[in-house]
Amino acid sequence: MxxxxxxxxxxxxxxxxxxxxxxxxxxxxxxxxxxxxxxxxxxxxxxxxxxxxxxxxxxxxxxxxxxxxxxxxxxxxxxxxxxxxxxxxxxxxxxxxxxxxxxxxxxxxxxxxxxxxxxxxxxxxxxxxxxxxxxxxxxxxxxxxxxxxxxxxxxxxxxxxxxxxxxxxxxxxxxxxxxxxxxxxKKTDRLNLVLREGLTGVRVIRAFNRADHEKEKFRKANQEFRDTGIAVxxxxxxxxxxxxxxxxxxxxxxxxxxxxxxxxxxxxxxxxxxxxxxxxxxxxxxxxxxxxxxxxxxxxxxxxxxxxxxxIKPNITDPKQPSEHTGLRGHVEFKGVTFRYAGAEKPVIEDISFHAKPGEMTAIIGSTGAGKTTILQLIPRFFDVEKGSVLVDGTDVRKMPQKELREKIGYVPQKASLFSGTIKENVLFGKEDATDEEVLEALETAQASEFVKEKENGIDSYIEQAGANLSGGQKQRLSIARALVRKPEIYLFDDSFSALDYKTDQKLRKTLKETTADAAVIIVAQRVSTITEADQIIVLNEGKIAGIGTHQQLLEENDIYQEIVASQQTEEESA
Structure with missing residues (x-):
């Protein structure tokens, strides 16, 4: 006190x-x-x-x-x-x-x-x-x-x-x-946790008929809080x-x-x-x-x-003496990067090395838990590496101010996160001073303009908290538009096309190729069809690189990639 x-x-x-x-x-x-x-x-x-x-x-x-x-x-x-x-x-x-x-x-x-x-x-x-x-x-x-x-x-x-x-x-x-x-x-903490989970996960709770279970969990937390309060x-x-x-x-x-x-x-x-x-x-x-x-x-x-x-002292802080600019633009390079989460026994990724250049698309594919999202999160320095280094424009990200680093990046997370407010306000989150024309252009590129125009107020239509009044695909497209509007040097798409149908996915990839022609694009994907035109595809297996090459090269030489392609072709054919 x-x-x-x-x-x-x-x-x-x-x-x-x-x-x-x-x-x-x-x-x-x-x-x-x-x-x-x-x-x-x-x-x-x-x-x-x-x-x-x-x-x-x-x-x-x-x-x-x-x-x-x-x-x-x-x-x-x-x-x-x-x-x-x-x-x-x-x-x-x-x-x-x-x-x-x-x-x-x-x-x-x-x-x-x-x-x-x-x-x-x-x-x-x-x-x-x-x-x-x-x-x-x-x-x-x-x-x-x-x-x-x-x-x-x-x-x-x-x-x-x-x-x-x-x-x-x-x-x-x-x-x-x-x-x-x-x-x-502490009982107040527990009550807030149960209440927050119950409200944010209401769809899952109803889908699995777990309402009674959640009521009992809340009743228990509420009763413990009440009993402690009464005792005091x-x-x-x-x-x-x-x-x-x-x-x-x-x-x-x-x-x-x-x-x-x-x-x-x-x-x-x-x-x-x-x-x-x-x-x-x-x-x-x-x-x-x-x-x-x-x-x-x-x-x-x-x-x-x-x-x-x-x-609590943040582990990630700005350097006291930032490195000078190298003059490069849109370059991302991993040099022998190893990373493990706090308390984990094994590294999530180990000895990762690759180079993403401007004007090229780099795709990352692999099984669940292979470390694809982790690689993307190391670039804007959400975490610091254990070994090796992540370079952006030739400079170690640990020697760059965080604001300067992140201004170079347009990041679309795996789970689309929107804020309560209008569509325009959500897109402007990527670039505060963007004009209406820039917002509309980003929405057009992200294949979101069609459903936005159908809304009564267009880009001024209201979005509820976490985008509750939008579908999964609509939320993903608005998240992509938010990244596009800032026109960064580096685009990071973390499985950002998973909720899109094949037709929309194809249109989006075509327009993205034109819009991001001068930038480095790194895409984490589950669907092979999304990354067939990538300049280089990185195949991850248990946190290690199992192969790097184009779609055709990997299809001919890489067993793991062949298995992924074969499994998806089988699924599509059976569908």
Whole structure:
């Protein structure tokens, strides 16, 4: 929690205002019982109406000023805590955006969402409470004790007995509750994960009639969250009644012993009334401190989870001294590249070497799990190689700024990812300043213009989250258009034609050949028909290159390629 307070630096002045308003407001509140005692002991006892009215006006003025101070304090405390929460959420989002895929997978999407929303909210609320209460409560506690002792030192001995007992009870209750706050946040993570999977995978769930299974999974996660929440609240429920009981017993003791002292002539009635108010202030201040200390452990658990995200150092960072430009354009070269995912025993790809040149199409084909997608993901540096090097335009990608590297690439992922918004906005994701003509041209090349024109609003038609209102082929074509609109030096197509029919696939390949004539094109494909015209085909087998050549060369010389072609011909013939 303390480590996050550095985000308060821009709001030092507002924190000073909170402290100032709290100090002035507390002093005014502490002064009111003294005025009331004077009204009783001087004005009422002497039947001095003028004095009563004069002091009464002062009490009204002090009360109004105290209200204004409280409002000012609340305003600046809320403004500061909300800005603090906003800054941390922004910092988390920016940090996660710089994660490599490896770090992103370690934490998980659901946990990152919880940490950015729920955990930040917990810390933000506690900060607001600290600014509002933790600055006020000590002032009221210390000021109340000092003024109570000033009023009657002997009667103040009651606090020597009541305050330690109350503090001990608060400690015991919070000690039981603190460990459960961390558990509660983990249960929130689990609930979010189950809910997210249930919503994103709703089609699969229905297709396999697994709705009841998912309901049971959600019910279990929901019940665990509920049970933990009830356990925490059950413990915390003891806190307030215990405080009220102690406060009431303290007041009874003050009235009892105060009455005796008045009867003996050692104390006046007004003083007793003021003493009772100071006692209430002291006990309420202790309650406020207790409530704040109760919330701090939960915020501490949340702050720890936030810091876990902020302290992760991305494996992939920009070089301190980038290499100079070589003058090449559209060249991709793998030199003895070996790569394994974190925790894996065997490398996914091993000793991969090839050269993709501008104006040429390089295709990669192989069985599932052979490492085709991994090769493509190493080019934009989503991961770093274990051995060897990946060169783009003659420069190792590890010696290039990530932004500069990725501006050279038009990447179409295996799973088409679209964002909620219009078709135009999704295509502009590839090139922010593209004109409508460029957008339409990219859609035409990607064979998407036909279905776009059929929509009522054309390129301004709305796409739901993840493209839920589009077919698989439509999503793929829009993803291709997004890559085409930026006109990069290198095109990476990761099995991006799998959802297209053969006719559309053929048309798309023909137009792509014309559009990408000056760029290097690397295609991962499952269908042989998609890559027959490739300048070079790389055949992968168990993470190693089993052959490189044209379609005709591999068909004559490579056994694995022959098997792939034969299996697909058989499937097509039987169909």
């Amino acid at each position: 303390i480590s996050l307070l550095k985000y308060l630096k821009p709001y030092k002045l507002q924190v000073v205002f909170v402290a100032l308003f709290t100090l002035l407001g507390s002093m005014l509140e502490l002064y009111l019982p003294t005025l009331m005692a004077d009204v009783v002991d001087i004005g009422i006892v002497n039947s001095d109406i003028t004095y009563i009215l004069k002091i009464g006006v002062w009490m009204v003025v002090c009360s109004l000023l105290a209200i204004l101070m409280t409002m000012g304090k609340a305003f600046f405390a809320s403004r500061t805590s909300l800005a603090f929460g906003r800054d941390i959420r922004r910092e988390l989002f920016v940090k996660v955006e710089h994660y490599s895929l490896e770090e992103f997978g370690k934490v998980g999407a659901s946990s990152l969402i919880t940490r950015t929303t729920n955990d930040v909210k917990q810390v933000q609320d506690v900060l607001n409470m600290m600014l509002s209460l933790m600055t006020r409560a000590p002032l009221m506690l210390i000021g109340g004790i000092v003024l109570a002792v000033y009023r009657d030192a002997k009667l103040s001995l009651i606090f020597v007995a009541s305050l330690p007992i109350l503090a001990g009870l608060i400690f015991l209750i919070t000690r039981k509750a603190v460990p459960l706050f961390g558990v509660l946040q 609240n059950r413990i915390m429920a003891f806190l307030f009644p215990v405080m009220m009981i102690m406060m009431n017993f303290t007041n009874i003791a003050i009235i009892w012993f105060g009455g005796i002292r008045i009867d003996q002539g050692d104390m006046q009635v007004g003083n007793l009334m003021a003493f009772l108010q100071y006692a209430s202030m002291i006990l309420f201040a202790l309650i406020m401190l207790a409530m704040t200390f109760v919330m701090i452990p939960r915020a501490q658990a949340s702050a720890g989870r936030i810091n876990e995200v902020l302290l």
